[in-house]
Amino acid sequence: MSGITSAPGIARAARGDMSQSLWQQAFRRFRRNRAAMASIYMLTCIAAAAIFVPVFWPHGIEDANWELISSAPAWDNFHWFGTDANGRDLFVRVFYGGRISLTIGVMTTCVALCIGVIYGAVAGYAGGRTDSFMMRFVDVLYSLPLLFFIIILVTVFGRNIFLVFVAIGAVEWLTMSRIVRGQTLTVKSKEYVESAIAIGLSRPAILRRYIIPNVLGPVVVYVTLLIPTNIVIESYLSFIGLGVQEPLTSWGLLISQGAGQLSSAPWLIFFPATFLALTMFCFNFIGDGLRDALDPQGR
Amino acid sequence: MFTLRRLAIALPTLFIIATASFFLMRAAPGGPFDAEADLEPAVLENIRAAYDLDKPLLEQYWIYLTNALSGDFGPSLVYKDFGVNELIAIGLPISAKLGLLAMIVALLLGGLCGIIAALRQNGIIDHIIMALAMTGIAIPSFVTAPILVLFFGLYLKLLPVAGWNDGAPANMVLPIIALALPQIAIIARLMRGGMLEVLQSNFVRTARAKGLRESHVILRHVMQTAAIPLVGYLGPALAGIMTGSLVIELIFNLPGVGRYFVQGALNRDYPLVMGVVVIYGALIIALNLLSDLAYAALDPRVRRGYR
Numbered sequence: 001m002s003g004i005t006s007a008p009g010i011a012r013a014a015r016g017d018m019s020q021s022l023w024q025q026a027f028r029r030f031r032r033n034r035a036a037m038a039s040i041y042m043l044t045c046i047a048a049a050a051i052f053v054p055v056f057w058p059h060g061i062e063d064a065n066w067e068l069i070s071s072a073p074a075w076d077n078f079h080w081f082g083t084d085a086n087g088r089d090l091f092v093r094v095f096y097g098g099r100i101s102l103t104i105g106v107m108t109t110c111v112a113l114c115i116g117v118i119y120g121a122v123a124g125y126a127g128g129r130t131d132s133f134m135m136r137f138v139d140v141l142y143s144l145p146l147l148f149f150i151i152i153l154v155t156v157f158g159r160n161i162f163l164v165f166v167a168i169g170a171v172e173w174l175t176m177s178r179i180v181r182g183q184t185l186t187v188k189s190k191e192y193v194e195s196a197i198a199i200g201l202s203r204p205a206i207l208r209r210y211i212i213p214n215v216l217g218p219v220v221v222y223v224t225l226l227i228p229t230n231i232v233i234e235s236y237l238s239f240i241g242l243g244v245q246e247p248l249t250s251w252g253l254l255i256s257q258g259a260g261q262l263s264s265a266p267w268l269i270f271f272p273a274t275f276l277a278l279t280m281f282c283f284n285f286i287g288d289g290l291r292d293a294l295d296p297q298g299r
Numbered sequence: 300m301f302t303l304r305r306l307a308i309a310l311p312t313l314f315i316i317a318t319a320s321f322f323l324m325r326a327a328p329g330g331p332f333d334a335e336a337d338l339e340p341a342v343l344e345n346i347r348a349a350y351d352l353d354k355p356l357l358e359q360y361w362i363y364l365t366n367a368l369s370g371d372f373g374p375s376l377v378y379k380d381f382g383v384n385e386l387i388a389i390g391l392p393i394s395a396k397l398g399l400l401a402m403i404v405a406l407l408l409g410g411l412c413g414i415i416a417a418l419r420q421n422g423i424i425d426h427i428i429m430a431l432a433m434t435g436i437a438i439p440s441f442v443t444a445p446i447l448v449l450f451f452g453l454y455l456k457l458l459p460v461a462g463w464n465d466g467a468p469a470n471m472v473l474p475i476i477a478l479a480l481p482q483i484a485i486i487a488r489l490m491r492g493g494m495l496e497v498l499q500s501n502f503v504r505t506a507r508a509k510g511l512r513e514s515h516v517i518l519r520h521v522m523q524t525a526a527i528p529l530v531g532y533l534g535p536a537l538a539g540i541m542t543g544s545l546v547i548e549l550i551f552n553l554p555g556v557g558r559y560f561v562q563g564a565l566n567r568d569y570p571l572v573m574g575v576v577v578i579y580g581a582l583i584i585a586l587n588l589l590s591d592l593a594y595a596a597l598d599p600r601v602r603r604g605y606r
Contacts, residue, residue, distance in 0.1 A: 140311060148542070149319070149320075152320055152572060155572065256441070258445070
């Protein structure tokens with residue numbers, strides 16, 4: 001990497017200090033990216049609001065006020081985002097929906113991460129026939145219309161929120177496994193792996209200690225891009241009625257309910273859609289920032 | 300060799316789609332007749348027999364596969380008087396028309412935006428186009444579609460809010476735009492990237508050094524080379540438009556395949572859902588195959604696995 005030979009790096013090395021690790025350098029580069037840092041703050045705010053607003057807000061998510069049905073946003077009665085068709089406060093529902101959307105985004109990505117990293121690392125490290133068989137299998141799955149399969153999975157096993165997690169995670173690991181395999185192939189031929197083999201380390205130990213840590217960079221970038229993808233998939237499912245079910249709610253479900261009252265109560269779609277879009281932008285900016293920070297030559 | 304290898308993936312994939320969707324649907328707890336729980340057991344037995352649901356699973360699978368090969372996906376369980384292939388035959392022309400038009404719009408507009416952005420690299424126009432493209436990618440179509448309806452349908456009253464109206468052009472405008480928007484954004488990015496790569500290549504410098512007019516260099520040399528990756532993107536674009544069409548047909552209340560599919564999934568209409576998945580799967584696989592083969596024919600690096 002070019003950063004290592006930069007002048008301050010050499011100076012510090014000459015002084016005998018500990019040199020910066022690649023991750024520290026990446027972190028410094030990332031901090032200089034304004035859009036990405038702003039996105040991190042914004043996302044933290046949204047996440048904090050999603051956690052705390054439903055706890056402290058005067059209206060509960062299921063409190064129906066029959067006097068205020070589909071009422072417009074107002075300051076004084078704490079219906080800042082208005083109320084929905086059942087007289088429930090939209091402000092608290094947007095953040096409660098955010099809880100579920102963000103949780104699903106993160107959890108499904110964890111499922112995809114686990115499957116993808118293990119699968120890709122094993123294929124790349126095993127090499128030869130095992131590798132080509134495993135990747136051919138990924139090729140086959142890749143050309144399937146995966147969203148249709150998520151819909152089948154959700155149809156078959158009921159509209160259960162945990163199934164939404166598993167279904168999305170179980171089909172979204174393919175790209176992850178390809179990235180990890182590609183990286184593994186590169187790392188595998190490095191000298192430090194050769195020396196580990198020469199010392200007689202076992203295969204699982206080499207995978208755990210040398211391969212996986214070194215393929216992490218592109219994986220981290222892909223994870224930040226996969227979370228918003230999965231949030232959109234969940235919203236999509238909820239929008240067509242196959243995802244999260246009442247009384248739970250998510251951004252997708254709120255958007256779909258708002259779409260039904262577009263002309264009479266446009267705020268019902270405006271607020272959840274805005275938060276969904278904001279979250280998408282934040283993750284995309286962070287992902288781009290991480291890519292630039294972790295791979296400065298790839299720009 | 301490349302062609303054979305791609306075919307060797309495409310055919311088993313189709314088989315896996317059919318098999319997986321069959322067994323998943325049959326693994327479902329609860330059947331389509333659960334809603335009519337008060338039926339006499341004998342009546343229920345008759346209904347199950349009429350739909351072959353009483354036969355052993357493997358036999359059902361065999362019946363399903365052989366029928367599917369001849370294009371027969373059995374009767375719909377919810378739309379009682381219709382066969383699945385009849386429903387698909389009603390819906391497919393509508394979905395196909397919308398999808399095709401959306402694809403054309405996406406290619407033309409996306410390509411144009413990408414070219415302009417690349418020619419004005421790092422200029423204001425480039426930044427605006429790329430910011431719009433990021434917006435188009437970040438905001439899903441089930442958000443843009445209602446916004447379009449609100450603005451052009453309810454506020455400006457320029458276009459109908461929903462409905463098919465026997466394919467009147469005015470009814471198709473908003474659905475097509477909503478379907479095409481995400482693809483326009485992706486294609487604009489791809490085209491811009493392709494253009495920038497080609498603009499820096501040696502043969503373009505040679506063409507300029509020979510003294511060719513800049514318009515000739517761009518039109519004949521750069522654009523034609525830069526458009527090649529788009530050919531490889533046609534398959535994924537189709538898949539994107541198809542999945543997008545599910546919500547778009549729901550929002551605009553269009554009688555296409557997507558709406559039947561969603562209704563089928565909500566009502567556990569197994570044959571309908573399987574039929575749509577197999578047909579759509581086959582379409583996507585076929586177009587993926589075609590676009591990969593065309594891409595490989597145009598760009599030899601793909602054939603040899605360098606890309």
